[in-house]
Amino acid sequence: MKLLTVREAAKxxxxxxxxxxxxxxxxxxxxxxxxxxxRVDQDELDLFVYRRRT
Incomplete structure (x- = not known):
């Protein structure tokens, strides 16, 4: 689990x-x-991006 700051996730x-x-x-x-x-987990961020694309 890699936790990102809000700023890193936003970037x-x-x-x-x-x-x-x-x-x-x-x-x-x-x-x-x-x-x-x-904090945002990198896996959650990836899932969010995937859901937005489909």
């Missing part, structure tokens, strides 16, 4: 970090809360 998705946080909060993208910060 891979070509989105703003704020948009990634919104996707997490709405449940479109699964995120993990580590203290006050959100």
């Amino acid at each position: 891979q998705l070509a989105l703003a970090p704020k948009t990634v946080r919104k996707l997490i909060k709405t449940g479109s993208l699964r995120g993990v809360r580590v203290g006050r910060l959100w």
Whole structure:
């Protein structure tokens, strides 16, 4: 399991970090809360991209 920061996930998705946080909060993208910060598992990010393409 590789956890990415919101900024790293946003870079891979070509989105703003704020948009990634919104996707997490709405449940479109699964995120993990580590203290006050959100992290996104690389596998979850890959699955999100796959689902958006189909």
